[in-house]
Amino acid sequence: MSPKITTELLKQLRQVMKNPKYVQEPVQAYIVPSGDAHQSEYIAPCDCRRAFISGFDGSAGTAIVTEQHAAMWTDGRYFLQAAHQMDNNWTLMKMGLKDTPTQEDWLVSVLPEGSKVGVDPFIIPADQWKRMSKALRSAGHDLVPVKENLIDTIWSDCPQRPCKPLITLDLSYTGVSWRDKIVALRSKMAERKVMWFVVTALDEVAWLFNLRGSDVEYNPVFFAYAVIGMNTIRLFIDGDRMMDPPVREHLQLDSTLEPEFKIQVMPYGSILSELQAVGAGLSPKDKVWLSDKASYALTEAIPKAYRYLTPYTPICIAKAVKNAAETEGMRRAHIKDAVALCELFNWLEKEVPKGTVTEIIAADKAEEFRSQQKDFVELSFATISSTGPNGAIIHYKPVPETNRTLSVNEIYLLDSGAQYKDGTTDVTRTMHFGTPSAYEKECFTYVLKGHIAVSAAIFPNGTKGHLLDSFARSALWDCGLDYLHGTGHGVGSFLNVHEGPCGISYKTFADEPLEAGMIVSDEPGYYEDGSFGIRIENVVLVIPAETKYNFKNRGSLTFEPLTLVPIQTKMIDVNLLTEKERNWVNEYHQKCREVVGAELERQGRHEALRWLLRETEPLARVQ
């Protein structure tokens, strides 16, 4: 990996920072955040502006360029990568280290008095603008919105914004029509006495209209905004995809409809002016509902007194609770996914000893088996296929420079998933194709105990996911071990593999309580730098639990694993399991046998079926 040479680019950027064609007044610093205008986790190539200007293409980082300096803030996952990818025009600001200044403090320390700091108001979330603007103002500087994105002005070969065809999802997949979703949304709006709702997150637009796209890799979304009024629906979207007859029919664009369900299609780029018009026409008691993560530009379009901002939108919360059709779809998707993985692991077991399987080959093979399954669309994230020491790099993705050959002497960790038209999967299995050491088995078993502790936990209705995080760590903690990531994230239904508002983490973000129908991952791990990584991940569905008593009539919840892929028993030290844990493993494997076994049989995959039957033999009682 050689660094990107940015001398010329930085020179150009510093010129446009003073060019009256783009800025009202020269800006002494320009901020280039990571995200797109929708605060997406995964972004399209045309939005990779920070990577373009710096060379650093990790998923998180903020660049700031002043007349003299260029600095990049990123976190511990990316220190090495950023140092490799950036030339020495750049200073790496290692977030999380004690001596690293915040962006605000650094700006204050390097800027001449009374400076202007520019940023694209469409890219910066409103809450972040507020914080930064306040800090700069108190030091005598100004944060100013620069309407034209300055990176775009110098990015001559910037890829076009994707505008790919849409997929329509019928009721058998979504369970609820877009009309009924609009009705439910309007009733939430009425409850809060809100007249308008602005949909800014891409997965929320996709969910609301029962449409999917492929504008962003791994995430079946498309570039669009929506503004929902009590009597109007406006969809801001580009391209001729709205000319597609199935889409027109799905959205009933050519039907005679009650006016409150008539969708007005408008250009993607007109969102700001339309929202400003909404803002200008508000009556004294009107409110406009936005996510507090919406861009500064859109938030500012609504005068302050009329804004109603929440961390989670009603769409985000409704989307998280899957209905029967979605749950059934997720179940089907996970069975197909398990079939693919049984094929893969059976294949690996035969091929690994030959010494010809690399991490990249294994990842490709996993994709090949998945793509043979019905309604497969694409992967749900870049496959983490890692063996030996690479397994300890939590966000590893094999590239030719790091590509390692699987062997019978090293642990193999595969974290992968797919988008099927009926659901999204995300599963991690850790395997050994030779004989694991006692220590490897010990660590694996602690991770398994943590996985089971969460999966089998029973907890009252209304419990937030972060209260379950320590269950996953307890067995590791007892021996002085731990892992430095959260335990679980929300999973979309043929949507983003990471979604809010629930999760299981020691970080107490403002997660919403778990509810029956929510779907999260359960993925504790253990990583030993330079040697191996272990993670056991299932996607699990929150379901009601039967309990002996029912305190205050609150009801209880527990989890049902949707992922049905064998957990390698060879890696388990049975002596370390309680009877309850052993029973959990045996019952889980019994279910894998029955459900996935039947599907393997149906698909005529007999060799993989034999592998499944062997891998799901019950654990024997110790002594």
Added chain:
Amino acid sequence: MSPKITTELLKQLRQVMKNPKYVQEPVQAYIVPSGDAHQSEYIAPCDCRRAFISGFDGSAGTAIVTEQHAAMWTDGRYFLQAAHQMDNNWTLMKMGLKDTPTQEDWLVSVLPEGSKVGVDPFIIPADQWKRMSKALRSAGHDLVPVKENLIDTIWSDCPQRPCKPLITLDLSYTGVSWRDKIVALRSKMAERKVMWFVVTALDEVAWLFNLRGSDVEYNPVFFAYAVIGMNTIRLFIDGDRMMDPPVREHLQLDSTLEPEFKIQVMPYGSILSELQAVGAGLSPKDKVWLSDKASYALTEAIPKAYRYLTPYTPICIAKAVKNAAETEGMRRAHIKDAVALCELFNWLEKEVPKGTVTEIIAADKAEEFRSQQKDFVELSFATISSTGPNGAIIHYKPVPETNRTLSVNEIYLLDSGAQYKDGTTDVTRTMHFGTPSAYEKECFTYVLKGHIAVSAAIFPNGTKGHLLDSFARSALWDCGLDYLHGTGHGVGSFLNVHEGPCGISYKTFADEPLEAGMIVSDEPGYYEDGSFGIRIENVVLVIPAETKYNFKNRGSLTFEPLTLVPIQTKMIDVNLLTEKERNWVNEYHQKCREVVGAELERQGRHEALRWLLRETEPLARVQ
């Protein structure tokens, strides 16, 4: 309990709300918060202004009086009590219920346009002022500080502010001299580039100067403020207690000292003017450190740009980590406390069957036994002595109207503690003096399992207490049970029985990480309305844990019980315990035997010793 008749008082209050002698302009509403000027949890009689004006004397509640209305906000613990104690001039605002308006919303709904809402700026914390002021301003009203407390102007028989003698604590109790505490504080101030530190919490003043008082019941504190500069120490305190020779000597008031350790004693009431003088004399880069809970009056004395506010002060954090002398003192105090409780339970076992022991008699007897112990000062909180259904009232305190007789048919719950000169105790035991039912034993055993799960937990250095809360609930949750309070609170060393900045709770307040030397309570419970209450509480010390491995060299922590009082084995269903749990109980009881047994022996308390030996027989293995 008959309600207090407040018609005349409210009339008087409404008059002074318009009286130019007290208010610059008439106020249309007046807020009477619960607290004192130090945001104390326990307050002196002279500070019980809300109880005076309304009759409601629970520990939490805010009264607001307008020209037409009088309303009281309190939480679920006090709905019944407030309804009983207040006459029908008052509207009870039940906090936590969906339809209850916030104070701000209610004010906006009842006030005429452009109203002024008054409050004593010394009583309201700055953060609360900010929130309320903003809400009122956005509705066109003003929150205004009323310097003279309007309740005090009509409270003709208001008790005097207590001004009791001080106790000096020497190094054998405190481990660190007040001079060294000042040095440590100044080094924290230098780290943050702060020139002044304002000590507003009463326990922080007491801790800093190694002094104790008795101005507030149960809390060995005294009314005072302190302002620490890099070269000055100012102590704001009233009365002739500074004339007391031991105090003068302790503080070296008459010695020739380096000027930076010379304590300037000033009148309690001069804090505001002195702080204003500090505020007026600040240089551009100076900062003044205050708790964000300090009163609005004191916070406002420092111009905004110079304030450095934190949720926890460096004193609060230093105070929480007990040194060797404090830890040893706490150990001694808990042994003496255990002696008193062995005597009590032995006595109860003989007396309860006679039917002559009431909750009040039992509480008095507990105090009597405690007062026989060396260095006993007072109780550390009002004893919760409750039997049968009273046990289900979590904050119960027996009064003649509710006083119930202990019997062999009901569970008895005793939550009590004391202040000794060497330490503070807080212990809850749940006992049955007859034969408990299988269901009572089952519930008790779940609570015990939760208690052990926290007490025996091993967790990494840097873990926050709230991450341990679910361990205490897991056994209850498995059966659909739970309890509606936190699991633990910080405990002072001969100081307040509740102190920050650590605790164990499902509520994710901003607790600081647990550190070796911190002391918290471990007190899960289960309560069945109308029948019984169960709670098992030990005070535990955070200590380093030995573990098999040591991930990232972080080190691990666990707890050592300081409380050494037998847990009634009659209440345990041994079948529900794991082997590890059974061993924990047996080892705990073995330690009670050895440590408390030796002290009972030394004190010649042979009957109580026999009781202890019987109660600490090892649990037999089942089957």
